Amino acid sequence: MQRRGEHPVINKVVPSFDEAVSDVNDGASIHVGGFIGPADWPAYLISALGRKGAKDLTVACCNMSGIGPIAREQLAGEEALRGFTGMAGTGMDHVTVALLIERGQVRKGITTFSAPMRGSTGSAFESMLEQGRIQLELVGQGTLAERIRAAKAGIPAFYTPVGVGTPLAAGRETRTFDGVECVLEQALHADFALIRAAAADRYGNLVWEHPSSFNATMAGAATITIAEVDRLVDVGDLGPAEIEVPGVLVDRVVVRPPVPMKSWREEH
Amino acid sequence: MQRRGEHPVINKVVPSFDEAVSDVNDGASIHVGGFIGPADWPAYLISALGRKGAKDLTVACCNMSGIGPIAREQLAGEEALRGFTGMAGTGMDHVTVALLIERGQVRKGITTFSAPMRGSTGSAFESMLEQGRIQLELVGQGTLAERIRAAKAGIPAFYTPVGVGTPLAAGRETRTFDGVECVLEQALHADFALIRAAAADRYGNLVWEHPSSFNATMAGAATITIAEVDRLVDVGDLGPAEIEVPGVLVDRVVVRPPVPMKSWREEH
Amino acid sequence: MLERLPPEIVALLVTRRFRDGDVVNLGIGMPLYCALNPPQDVEVIYHSEQGLLGFGPILDPVPDGHRLQTAGGHFVAPRPGMSFMSHDASFALVRGGFIDYTVLGALEVDAEGNLANFMRPGRLSGSVGGAPDLAQCARNTYVMMTHTSRDGAPKVVQRCTLPLTAARCVDRIYTDVAVMQVLDGKMMVEEYAPGWTLDDIQHITGAQLVASPVMREISLQ
Amino acid sequence: MLERLPPEIVALLVTRRFRDGDVVNLGIGMPLYCALNPPQDVEVIYHSEQGLLGFGPILDPVPDGHRLQTAGGHFVAPRPGMSFMSHDASFALVRGGFIDYTVLGALEVDAEGNLANFMRPGRLSGSVGGAPDLAQCARNTYVMMTHTSRDGAPKVVQRCTLPLTAARCVDRIYTDVAVMQVLDGKMMVEEYAPGWTLDDIQHITGAQLVASPVMREISLQ
Numbered sequence: 001m002q003r004r005g006e007h008p009v010i011n012k013v014v015p016s017f018d019e020a021v022s023d024v025n026d027g028a029s030i031h032v033g034g035f036i037g038p039a040d041w042p043a044y045l046i047s048a049l050g051r052k053g054a055k056d057l058t059v060a061c062c063n064m065s066g067i068g069p070i071a072r073e074q075l076a077g078e079e080a081l082r083g084f085t086g087m088a089g090t091g092m093d094h095v096t097v098a099l100l101i102e103r104g105q106v107r108k109g110i111t112t113f114s115a116p117m118r119g120s121t122g123s124a125f126e127s128m129l130e131q132g133r134i135q136l137e138l139v140g141q142g143t144l145a146e147r148i149r150a151a152k153a154g155i156p157a158f159y160t161p162v163g164v165g166t167p168l169a170a171g172r173e174t175r176t177f178d179g180v181e182c183v184l185e186q187a188l189h190a191d192f193a194l195i196r197a198a199a200a201d202r203y204g205n206l207v208w209e210h211p212s213s214f215n216a217t218m219a220g221a222a223t224i225t226i227a228e229v230d231r232l233v234d235v236g237d238l239g240p241a242e243i244e245v246p247g248v249l250v251d252r253v254v255v256r257p258p259v260p261m262k263s264w265r266e267e268h
Numbered sequence: 269m270q271r272r273g274e275h276p277v278i279n280k281v282v283p284s285f286d287e288a289v290s291d292v293n294d295g296a297s298i299h300v301g302g303f304i305g306p307a308d309w310p311a312y313l314i315s316a317l318g319r320k321g322a323k324d325l326t327v328a329c330c331n332m333s334g335i336g337p338i339a340r341e342q343l344a345g346e347e348a349l350r351g352f353t354g355m356a357g358t359g360m361d362h363v364t365v366a367l368l369i370e371r372g373q374v375r376k377g378i379t380t381f382s383a384p385m386r387g388s389t390g391s392a393f394e395s396m397l398e399q400g401r402i403q404l405e406l407v408g409q410g411t412l413a414e415r416i417r418a419a420k421a422g423i424p425a426f427y428t429p430v431g432v433g434t435p436l437a438a439g440r441e442t443r444t445f446d447g448v449e450c451v452l453e454q455a456l457h458a459d460f461a462l463i464r465a466a467a468a469d470r471y472g473n474l475v476w477e478h479p480s481s482f483n484a485t486m487a488g489a490a491t492i493t494i495a496e497v498d499r500l501v502d503v504g505d506l507g508p509a510e511i512e513v514p515g516v517l518v519d520r521v522v523v524r525p526p527v528p529m530k531s532w533r534e535e536h
Numbered sequence: 537m538l539e540r541l542p543p544e545i546v547a548l549l550v551t552r553r554f555r556d557g558d559v560v561n562l563g564i565g566m567p568l569y570c571a572l573n574p575p576q577d578v579e580v581i582y583h584s585e586q587g588l589l590g591f592g593p594i595l596d597p598v599p600d601g602h603r604l605q606t607a608g609g610h611f612v613a614p615r616p617g618m619s620f621m622s623h624d625a626s627f628a629l630v631r632g633g634f635i636d637y638t639v640l641g642a643l644e645v646d647a648e649g650n651l652a653n654f655m656r657p658g659r660l661s662g663s664v665g666g667a668p669d670l671a672q673c674a675r676n677t678y679v680m681m682t683h684t685s686r687d688g689a690p691k692v693v694q695r696c697t698l699p700l701t702a703a704r705c706v707d708r709i710y711t712d713v714a715v716m717q718v719l720d721g722k723m724m725v726e727e728y729a730p731g732w733t734l735d736d737i738q739h740i741t742g743a744q745l746v747a748s749p750v751m752r753e754i755s756l757q
Numbered sequence: 758m759l760e761r762l763p764p765e766i767v768a769l770l771v772t773r774r775f776r777d778g779d780v781v782n783l784g785i786g787m788p789l790y791c792a793l794n795p796p797q798d799v800e801v802i803y804h805s806e807q808g809l810l811g812f813g814p815i816l817d818p819v820p821d822g823h824r825l826q827t828a829g830g831h832f833v834a835p836r837p838g839m840s841f842m843s844h845d846a847s848f849a850l851v852r853g854g855f856i857d858y859t860v861l862g863a864l865e866v867d868a869e870g871n872l873a874n875f876m877r878p879g880r881l882s883g884s885v886g887g888a889p890d891l892a893q894c895a896r897n898t899y900v901m902m903t904h905t906s907r908d909g910a911p912k913v914v915q916r917c918t919l920p921l922t923a924a925r926c927v928d929r930i931y932t933d934v935a936v937m938q939v940l941d942g943k944m945m946v947e948e949y950a951p952g953w954t955l956d957d958i959q960h961i962t963g964a965q966l967v968a969s970p971v972m973r974e975i976s977l978q
Contacts, residue, residue: 009556009557009578009579010556010557010579010581035806035807035828035844036807036826036827036828036830037824037826039824040807062807062844065884112884112885112886112887113884113885113886114882114883114884115876115877115880115882115883115884123882125882126880126881126882129881129882130881136881136882138875138882138883138885139885140885140886140887140888140889140890141806141844141848141885141886141887141890142848142851142852142887142889142890142894143889143890145843145844145845145847145848146421146423146845146848146849146852148845149628149845150426151632152628152632153414153628153631153632154428154429154628154630154631154632154633154673155414155426155427155428155631156427156428156429156445156446156448156450157426157427157445157450158418158423158425158426158427159423159424159425159426160422160423160424160852161422161424161852161893161894162852162889162890162893162894162923163889163893163923164893164924165871165921165923165924165925166889166920166921166922166923166924167920167921168885168889168922177424177425177454178424180424182424182425186445201617203581203590203617205617205619207509208509208841209509210509210824210825210841211805211807211808211809211841211842211843211847212808212841212842212843212844213807213808213843213844213847214807214843214844215843216808216843216844216845217843217844217845220632220634234616235616235617236616236617238617238619240614240618240619240620241475241476241477241478241510241512241620242509242510243619243620244509244843246589246590246619246621246629247581247617247619248559248581248589248629248634249629249634277777277778277799277800278777278778278800278802303585303586303607303623304586304605304606304607304609305603305605307603308586330586330623333663380663380664380665380666381663381664381665382661382662382663383655383656383659383661383662383663391661393661394659394660394661397660397661398660404660404661406654406661406662406664407664408664408665408666408667408668408669409585409623409627409664409665409666409669410627410630410631410666410668410669410673411668411669413622413623413624413626413627414624414627414628414631416624417624417849419853420849420853421849421852421853422849422851422852422853422854422894423852428631429631429672429673430631430668430669430672430673430702431668431672431702432672432703433650433700433702433703433704434668434699434700434701434702434703435699435700436664436668436701469838471802471811471838473838473840476620478603478604478620479584479586479587479588479620479621479622479626480587480620480621480622480623481586481587481622481623482586482622482623483622484587484622484623484624485622485623485624488850488853488855502837503837503838504837504838506838506840508835508839508840508841509840509841511840511841512622514810514811514840514842514850515802515838515840516780516802516810516850516855517850517855
């Protein structure tokens with residue numbers, strides 16, 4: 001159902017991933033969703049940003065450890081790059097923010113994981129850090145999530161008991177509330193948020209079928225929020241209580257093709 | 269499906285409304301959900317608290333204007349008290365926090381509406397205020413909601429631009445962030461939260477079929493959260509993405525009887 | 537006797553500013569007229585404080601058993617794309633700047649853009665609702681009210697005397713005689729009701745008025 | 758040579774503390790053993806950082822196409838009553854004190870209850886994850902680790918030398934030789950592995966140990 005028959009007047013759907021990120025310029029700040037499973041990462045948007053080549057980015061992302069597809073190809077050959085469908089068994093063989101790191105596009109990372117995970121093959125971030133080519137702001141997940149939520153909720157700063165007496169709160173003001181020492185944390189806004197959801201309508205209403213993690217948290221915490229979704233549905237298909245992120249927080253929607261993602265090398 | 273066959277081991281369901289509020293003592297602080305429609309108020313819990321008679325309560329509630337059922341009976345007779353089913357046409361004929369106000373149980377109200385609404389018959393709160401029998405802390409809805417959310421989210425205080433330069437922020441510290449003057453607001457925790465939801469399971473997972481308003485916001489922002497629900501469902505009936513408030517935020521669940529609520533006078 | 541505009545006409549002046557995708561919150565009082573006759577040719581997303589976004593038109597009559605209401609108490613139709621949320625999430629949208637227009641009633645507005653609408657003179661008690669957040673944080677804060685009170689006193693004043701709801705927040709004032717933009721401490725008349733002059737309006741206004749460079753007679757064309 | 762307990766046994770010592778309805782977050786590293794063999798006779802609600810509450814057991818093998826994972830990367834079964842949420846809502850639960858037990862690995866823990874587990878010696882980079890929030894805000898913060906490092910150095914120390922994850926947060930330490938309660942700046946041995954004496958444990962510990970009034974040999978009875 002549309003108010004003007006065949007002519008929808010709110011339509012946030014953008015036809016291509018490249019177009020969706022076309023105005024991400026050098027020096028932009030970017031929130032990138034995704035954490036554990038391949039299906040939680042906005043892999044096509046990240047690839048498009050890799051192609052676009054915007055540099056000196058400040059990227060906030062829960063997990064910036066691991067290696068990118070370029071190093072992975074060198075390590076394991078192209079086969080390891082297939083099967084980007086986000087299903088069990090693909091392990092870390094998917095496009096994450098590590099692509100942007102190993103391509104030298106990131107000036108600063110704000111993250112909870114920069115070191116290689118135990119048992120993983122390495123961390124592009126840590127290599128760049130040792131070379132002095134990237135800056136690190138290490139933050140706990142709760143504080144990172146709350147700073148991003150604060151940005152979308154119009155809260156410029158808040159106090160939290162987390163981090164007091166640790167290097168994670170170095171340089172922060174402290175203050176005691178009800179006998180508990182707390183640190184002052186500031187909202188973390190970005191120019192762009194790249195997120196992933198299961199489905200959207202043309203209003204930008206979003207739903208998930210798994211934990212939405214930072215993907216929902218980041219929606220609206222940037223000047224432009226871009227959602228990569230598995231499928232587009234009609235307005236009205238998503239029930240009012242079912243919508244997790246309302247479309248007013250979302251600026252652009254891009255739909256993933258139904259075929260498996262190509263490897264970085266195949267495509268470039 | 270239960271892990272131990274016939275013997276559920278987590279069961280937050282309490283058999284009666286009176287039992288659910290039996291430990292609300294004099295001087296307690298209480299969050300009460302509900303705002304506009306009759307079906308959004310925890311009417312049975314409020315009535316039970318009226319019967320229990322706990323005094324000197326500090327109550328936070330979005331809307332504390334209007335008159336209670338006792339004054340309403342005097343005005344319009346018993347007929348006006350019927351039809352507490354929360355449907356259209358019942359107008360303001362339902363049990364709200366005004367019951368506790370007109371019974372003299374409330375020492376202080378923290379609210380966004382204490383004056384009578386335009387066209388309404390009066391405000392029990394305002395009468396008590398003129399008699400010096402109740403204290404008022406008037407707060408905007410956004411700040412009230414965020415203070416309550418902060419209490420459940422472990423945030424002792426936050427800054428907001430709302431209220432600067434108005435009596436609503438009188439006595440608050442101010443501080444400028446990015447050129448915008450803000451006030452410091454503190455979390456608002458309570459001893460008890462009385463809320464209303466559409467359905468619950470024995471874990472206390474809650475769902476709504478209408479805007480959840482302060483009912484969801486208050487869940488978990490009190491030491492004891494008590495949910496009055498229209499129906500109880502089996503664990504597993506509520507889908508994981510459908511649950512708006514997880515049961516870990518809820519301590520007690522009480523199910524409303526399927527028959528219309530009796531009037532205050534009929535019952536006492 | 538100069539004629540004043542009926543509220544239905546003032547509402548049209550407000551709602552013709554709305555564009556596709558705009559998020560709009562309409563307050564109680566005179567802004568209700570904007571809700572009664574919403575613009576038909578644009579896709580506006582209406583917000584209501586208690587966690588309701590994208591609802592449909594006001595229902596009259598109300599079907600038996602219908603529950604969907606706005607914060608102002610009006611029963612409304614559901615609409616495809618509508619979403620529900622909690623009060624804290626609803627006001628995160630407000631404070632976060634996602635409301636394009638809020639249209640609020642007022643007791644007084646002044647040349648600094650200060651808004652007073654929660655406490656009547658001589659009262660101890662107030663009705664502040666969500667107005668502090670909406671007025672302070674919406675991208676455009678509009679006031680819609682009669683130009684003078686029932687007893688003829690100015691409501692557009694040089695400096696508010698009633699307790700403020702929000703400071704320096706009002707962008708435009710729509711009354712039954714004029715549309716005024718509040719800019720840099722000036723009350724600039726942009727539009728005036730047919731037959732009225734700037735002097736006529738000044739006569740019933742407590743603030744010093746200035747003609748906008750684009751001042752013109754109100755027209756619905 | 759005194760025998761050390763296998764991690765499966767240490768895990769049983771931890772998980773037998775869980776009661777019906779307890780909300781539990783298990784960290785990566787040795788706490789995984791608690792997840793591999795969850796208690797069968799109590800209804801525990803497991804929390805995972807990315808917004809997953811009340812999931813079921815770890816799946817092995819993993820069905821093709823299965824996506825439900827914990828923050829540690831393990832594929833888990835859905836479970837009735839499970840719920841999903843955003844990262845900010847997930848950590849609102851953590852900071853709000855709704856996690857009854859968090860069980861974390863550690864590089865160092867000291868007598869003040871300080872925890873260091875995010876940065877290895879000589880590194881610039883770290884893996885802090887959700888540990889700062891979990892360690893600081895859970896009702897009970899337990900550390901589960903080997904008593905000494907691979908090269909035999911003490912991990913239970915008088916004062917941490919590595920960067921802290923959270924200060925004064927650890928309530929109990931479960932190692933392969935002892936269970937210690939951290940209380941008022943004292944490291945009190947509550948339980949010890951069969952055959953070990955307080956002196957034996959002190960010998961491989963960097964903090965001054967004290968016998969708890971209720972100290973006893975570890976028993977699974």
